[in-house]
Amino acid sequence: MISAGRFFEERLQQMSAQRYQWHVGSFAWVLHRITGLLLSLYLVIHIWVVRTIGQGPEGFDRVMATVQTPLFLFFEVGLLGTVLYHALNGVRLLLIDTGWGVRHQKGLFFVLAGLAVVVLLIGVVPILNLLGRQFPG
Amino acid sequence: MAFVDARRPGGILLWFLQRLTAAGLLILLLTHFYFLHYFQEGFVTYRKVAVRLASPYWKIFDILFLTLAIFHGFNGFQTVVLEYVHREKLQRMLLILLWTVALVFFMIGVYSIAVFTIQS
Numbered sequence: 111m112i113s114a115g116r117f118f119e120e121r122l123q124q125m126s127a128q129r130y131q132w133h134v135g136s137f138a139w140v141l142h143r144i145t146g147l148l149l150s151l152y153l154v155i156h157i158w159v160v161r162t163i164g165q166g167p168e169g170f171d172r173v174m175a176t177v178q179t180p181l182f183l184f185f186e187v188g189l190l191g192t193v194l195y196h197a198l199n200g201v202r203l204l205l206i207d208t209g210w211g212v213r214h215q216k217g218l219f220f221v222l223a224g225l226a227v228v229v230l231l232i233g234v235v236p237i238l239n240l241l242g243r244q245f246p247g
Numbered sequence: 248m249a250f251v252d253a254r255r256p257g258g259i260l261l262w263f264l265q266r267l268t269a270a271g272l273l274i275l276l277l278t279h280f281y282f283l284h285y286f287q288e289g290f291v292t293y294r295k296v297a298v299r300l301a302s303p304y305w306k307i308f309d310i311l312f313l314t315l316a317i318f319h320g321f322n323g324f325q326t327v328v329l330e331y332v333h334r335e336k337l338q339r340m341l342l343i344l345l346w347t348v349a350l351v352f353f354m355i356g357v358y359s360i361a362v363f364t365i366q367s
Contacts, residue, residue, distance in 0.1 A: 150320035153320050161358075163293070163297070171293050197273060203269075
């Protein structure tokens with residue numbers, strides 16, 4: 111028979127091992143942080159770029175031409191995906207905080223992930239449209 | 248564990264404001280996307296943005312959007328710093344740096360929107 115001390119030690123080890131298992135919830139949480147940091151970074155760059163509106167039509171249109179090249183449009187799809195993930199998982203977090211979402215958090219994740227894919231597809235249409243204009247025919 | 252003042256970093260007020268701004272940003276962001284990328288066809292150009300930004304209502308909208316976005320973004324950043332940086336001096340320095348950057352970009356943004364008039 112093992113001693114009580116040894117028993118609790120083993121149980122504690124099991125519990126701490128459990129805490130580091132990856133679940134849908136912990137995965138969603140880490141991704142929420144990463145996308146959040148990326149979006150903050152984007153916000154700062156966005157303000158810096160868009161401030162050139164004060165330089166008048168020539169300056170602004172030159173900047174806009176650079177940030178709407180195919181490479182940037184490609185990144186823009188990534189941006190849309192990042193925003194969508196953060197926004198919809200944010201909705202999930204708000205629902206969890208109201209209490210209702212706690213029991214449904216896992217299901218909510220998949221429902222909202224599905225919604226994200228749908229909105230991403232809709233959102234990609236105008237971006238592809240712009241791409242099409244740069245490669246006529 | 249020491250009690251945290253509701254208004255201090257890590258307090259309940261900032262936690263609540265993070266959720267409040269999240270809800271606000273959902274509506275503002277949807278409006279922003281709709282008018283900038285759906286309602287308007289083709290590339291973003293000076294003419295398209297200028298017509299919209301000349302309206303005082305859009306100026307108010309954009310300044311509100313900017314305020315919520317900066318607060319939400321940097322408050323989120325602050326949470327990450329509070330959770331991963333535990334050395335007190337370094338933590339305080341990072342928070343000061345963080346909110347200074349936030350304030351600078353907030354002012355650049357507000358200035359760009361507020362003083363805007365159409366040039367041709």
